[in-house]
Structure formats: C-alpha cells, structure tokens
Amino acid sequence: MSSSVATRRAASQGRIADFNQTVILNAIRRSPDGVSRVELAAATGLSAQAVTNIVRQLLASGLIAEGRRAPIARGKPRTMLNLNPDGQYAIGVHLDPAVITYVILNLVGETLAHASRPTPADPDPELTTREIVAQIEELITETGVSRGKIVGVGMAAPGPIDVDRGVLVDPPNLSGWQSVPLRDAVRDAVDLPVLLDKDVTAAASAEKWQGGGGNFLFFYLGTGVGAGLVLNDEVFRGKTHNSGQIGNMIVSNDGLPCSCGYTGCLGEGSHPRRLVQHGLAVGALDDDVDLDDRLQVEAALVQLADNALTGRAEAIGVMDEMVRGILKGCEDITLLLDLDRIVFGGPHWRTLSPFFTEERFSELYRRHALQSIQPITVSGTRIGEDVGAVGAASLVLDHTFSTNPAVLLAG
Structure with a gap:
C-alpha cells in the first residue's frame, strides 16, 4: 500500500470516528432525562463496543457525565448518561x-x-x-x-x-x-x-436549539424585519447564507413609499423610524422627534405603543396597519413553504407584542388556505430579548x- 493511500485511509477513518462521536454526543443531548449505553447503541446503530469506546472518550473529555442508575426488568440497573453542563x-x-x-x-x-x-x-x-x-x-x-x-x-x-x-x-x-x-x-x-x-x-x-424543531418561521422584529426559517428540523440559510431578506415584500396597496421604488413594502411599514414618522403625521405623538436620532426614535416608538395601549385612536391606527402588514407577510411565507408555526421575536418584540392579539391571529387562521389540513400556531419566542x-x-x-x-x- 502506498503511503498516500494509507494517509487517505487513516484520514477517512479519523473522520468516521469523529462523526460517530458526534452522533453519540447528539443523541445524549436529545435525551435530557439521560440515556444508557444500551439505548445509545439501539438509537444510533453503532455496535455496543463502539458505543462503549466513544462514551469512555467523552467521559474523559468532560463533555458527558454518568448520572442516575435506572432499574430494568432483568439484570443490573443501567447507568444513564447526560451532558456535562460545564463541559464547554x-x-x-x-x-x-x-x-x-x-x-x-x-x-x-x-x-x-x-x-x-x-x-x-x-x-x-x-x-x-x-x-x-x-x-x-x-x-x-x-x-x-x-x-x-x-x-x-x-x-x-x-x-x-x-x-x-x-x-x-x-x-x-x-x-x-x-x-x-x-x-x-x-x-x-x-x-x-x-x-x-x-x-x-x-x-x-x-x-431550534431550545427544542423547537419542525417547520417554522421566525419573524424577526428589530430595526429591520427578517425571516428565519427552519425546514425539516434544519435551519435554512440559502446559497449565500443570506436568506430571510423580506423587507421588500409588498403587503399593502396603499402603504408607505419605499426607497426601492415600490409602495407598501413590509420592511418600510414596520421600520421604527417610519412608524414614528407616521405617528407624528397623524397626531399620535405630542412631542417632536428628530427622525435622524435613533435613540429619540426608539423612545418615541415606546411612547407610540403606550399611547395605543391607553386608547389613543390615532396611535391604534398606526399599530393596526403595522400588524396587518406583518401578518400578511407571515401568511404568504407560510403558504409558500408549507410551514405550520410562526414565532415572533427580536429587540422590538416586547414593545410591539401587545398588538399581536389572539383576535388578530384569528384573522390569520381564517385566511390561511391550509388551516383545515394543518392548523398553524403562532407564539412569541420562549427565549426573550436575548434570542x-x-x-x-x-x-x-x-x-x-x-x-x-x-x-x-x-x-
């Protein structure tokens, strides 16, 4: 055997060993209550000896730890394996x-x-x-x-x-x-x-990491809007890793003019600066705001939301138009990709979430063409502003x- 062939074979075997170790580690991660060596062999298809060797390596590295002993019908109790939180x-x-x-x-x-x-x-x-x-x-x-x-x-x-x-x-x-x-x-x-x-x-x-796999849209509400996608339990990135650019989706025939040349774009109708500008134009805000000062705009957005929550009609109208556009965008994306869940989050979600009411979601459910086949669910992120x-x-x-x-x- 030539040295180059031997080197390639050794490298291939090394990658297989690394892959098998990762398979075992991932199986343990997906078992928060612990999993035994026997169960790992059954779940991964690896031999009992291979599992034993890999587990020994993972224990030595500190990535996993042995936990409780689980009784079985016959034989010795099985030692359960868990991730070591302080392993990495x-x-x-x-x-x-x-x-x-x-x-x-x-x-x-x-x-x-x-x-x-x-x-x-x-x-x-x-x-x-x-x-x-x-x-x-x-x-x-x-x-x-x-x-x-x-x-x-x-x-x-x-x-x-x-x-x-x-x-x-x-x-x-x-x-x-x-x-x-x-x-x-x-x-x-x-x-x-x-x-x-x-x-x-x-x-x-x-x-996804927090247990929310499947097929869902993460609708991001920050200074801009965006769509994070999980398809078949995998995060979708696109060819250049830039999927989710949805700001120029047209969701309204009579919305705000956009710098792209069109009218009614999703990003323009939900941008904090334009929301505040709209609020000033219709009398939903009392104080002048320097629209080029981001900190003033952020403070004015919070005030606009507070005014709407206290019943100020002009502010309610601004927020209502924003929600309508965002839900139209969500409807189009979920229908295009056959998704069954929408999760909202991002830096501005806490400020804007009170306006995404169950009543508004009910309108989305009624319009959604696939609702009778697979009901769509909507929620805010479970992680909060650190998402x-x-x-x-x-x-x-x-x-x-x-x-x-x-x-x-x-x-």
Missing part, C-alpha cells in the same frame, strides 16, 4: 442597530450571564468592535468560566453578510459598516474561534453536535 461554553453577541446583546451559554444551552448595551447613534466600526471585545472579556471574568473550555464566539448581525470571509457587506441600518471584517477583528482580539451569521438565522437556531445572542452562541455549540454528512465527506 459558548459566547454569543448580537449586533442590532438599536442594541448589542451578549450571553454566555453552557453546553446544555443555559444562559450563565448576559448583558446589553445601546448601540451608539453613529457606531464607528473600529470603536464598536473594541467595545464588543471589552464586553466579551468582562463576561468571561464575571462568570469565571475556564477560557480553555470556551469553544468560540458567535456573532449575529444584520445582512447581507459574507459568511465565508466573515464580513458585514452593507447592512442598510448601520451606516458606515460597508465591508467590515467583523469576524476576524473580534477573533484576533479575543484569541478565540469566531463565526459570523445573520441575525435572523441565529434567532431561528436559538428556537439573537443566544442563537449566535447556539451556532457555536452546533459545531460540537453537528452530524452534517458533508463534513464527513469533505477532503
């Missing part, structure tokens, strides 16, 4: 034009620490990156986690992005952030592996649990 950690950062959010997750996806800071009104890329790095270091110090157990930092940011190069291409609501190499800048500063993905992709990943950062950290942990065959066949 991941950091997540969500850069939204309104707020930057940070979390540290343990191996089972629990949040150990979080922080959030308003995004500066005119965020300079270099200065903001330094602030992000400083906050990451502060969280590591605060939690006291071992740096050697941190597998990486996930960065979630508005698109479009170049995932392969780790570059923010031209986010529409972050002026001056064209072609910013955010991934490498953070990686070089913190000396940890860093990945960069779209905010809506990260948010969908967070919901983007949690998702970014989840993407890092996904590398630990990934069983993507493409990884096995590469090279």
Whole structure:
C-alpha cells in the first residue's frame, strides 16, 4: 500500500470516528432525562463496543457525565448518561442597530450571564468592535468560566453578510459598516474561534436549539424585519447564507413609499423610524422627534405603543396597519413553504407584542388556505430579548453536535 493511500485511509477513518462521536454526543443531548449505553447503541446503530469506546472518550473529555442508575426488568440497573453542563461554553453577541446583546451559554444551552448595551447613534466600526471585545472579556471574568473550555464566539448581525470571509457587506441600518471584517477583528482580539451569521438565522437556531424543531418561521422584529426559517428540523440559510431578506415584500396597496421604488413594502411599514414618522403625521405623538436620532426614535416608538395601549385612536391606527402588514407577510411565507408555526421575536418584540392579539391571529387562521389540513400556531419566542445572542452562541455549540454528512465527506 502506498503511503498516500494509507494517509487517505487513516484520514477517512479519523473522520468516521469523529462523526460517530458526534452522533453519540447528539443523541445524549436529545435525551435530557439521560440515556444508557444500551439505548445509545439501539438509537444510533453503532455496535455496543463502539458505543462503549466513544462514551469512555467523552467521559474523559468532560463533555458527558454518568448520572442516575435506572432499574430494568432483568439484570443490573443501567447507568444513564447526560451532558456535562460545564463541559464547554459558548459566547454569543448580537449586533442590532438599536442594541448589542451578549450571553454566555453552557453546553446544555443555559444562559450563565448576559448583558446589553445601546448601540451608539453613529457606531464607528473600529470603536464598536473594541467595545464588543471589552464586553466579551468582562463576561468571561464575571462568570469565571475556564477560557480553555470556551469553544468560540458567535456573532449575529444584520445582512447581507459574507459568511465565508466573515464580513458585514452593507447592512442598510448601520451606516458606515460597508465591508467590515467583523469576524476576524473580534477573533484576533479575543484569541478565540469566531463565526459570523445573520441575525435572523441565529434567532431561528436559538428556537431550534431550545427544542423547537419542525417547520417554522421566525419573524424577526428589530430595526429591520427578517425571516428565519427552519425546514425539516434544519435551519435554512440559502446559497449565500443570506436568506430571510423580506423587507421588500409588498403587503399593502396603499402603504408607505419605499426607497426601492415600490409602495407598501413590509420592511418600510414596520421600520421604527417610519412608524414614528407616521405617528407624528397623524397626531399620535405630542412631542417632536428628530427622525435622524435613533435613540429619540426608539423612545418615541415606546411612547407610540403606550399611547395605543391607553386608547389613543390615532396611535391604534398606526399599530393596526403595522400588524396587518406583518401578518400578511407571515401568511404568504407560510403558504409558500408549507410551514405550520410562526414565532415572533427580536429587540422590538416586547414593545410591539401587545398588538399581536389572539383576535388578530384569528384573522390569520381564517385566511390561511391550509388551516383545515394543518392548523398553524403562532407564539412569541420562549427565549426573550436575548434570542439573537443566544442563537449566535447556539451556532457555536452546533459545531460540537453537528452530524452534517458533508463534513464527513469533505477532503
């Protein structure tokens, strides 16, 4: 046998071993109450000896731990295996034009620490990156986690992005952030592996990680809107990892004019600046607002929502039009892709959620053409305002649990 053939065979065997280890680790993750070695062999199709060897390696690495002993009808009780929460950690950062959010997750996806800071009104890329790095270091110090157990930092940011190069291409609501190499800048500063993905992709990943698989739409409400998609239990990214750009979906014949040249675009009708501008125009707000000052716009959006909740008719009309457009967009997306669930979330969900009432959802159910075949369900995110950062950290942990065959066949 030639040395090159032997090398390739050894590499292939190594990838198979890594793949089998990941299969076992993922099976343990999906069994929160614990799983025995016998059950792992049955679930994965691996031999009992292979399972024993892999479990020994995972125990030695600290990724799993032995737990309770479960009695069986005959024979010795079986020792159950669980993930070791402190086996690994991941950091997540969500850069939204309104707020930057940070979390540290343990191996089972629990949040150990979080922080959030308003995004500066005119965020300079270099200065903001330094602030992000400083906050990451502060969280590591605060939690006291071992740096050697941190597998990486996930960065979630508005698109479009170049995932392969780790570059923010031209986010529409972050002026001056064209072609910013955010991934490498953070990686070089913190000396940890860093990945960069779209905010809506990260948010969908967070919901999936927390047990919400299947086929669903994550509707992201931040400074912009976006659609995170999970199809057949997998996060859908598209060819360039920029799926979910839905701002220019037309959802109204008489909506606001959009910079794209059309009227009634989904993103324009739900953008905080345009909502506040609309509120000022119809008398739903009393005080003047500098529409070029993001912090003033954020405060005015909260005031607009409060005015609507206290019964001010003009404010109710603004919010009603926004909800109608968003639900029309959700209806079109779910019908196009045959989805059965919608999850709302993002930095502005807490402010806007009171207007997404069961009555409004009932209108969606009545219009939905597939409701009689597969009822569609609607809910807010179970994760809260940290969903983007949690998702970014989840993407890092996904590398630990990934069983993507493409990884096995590469090279």
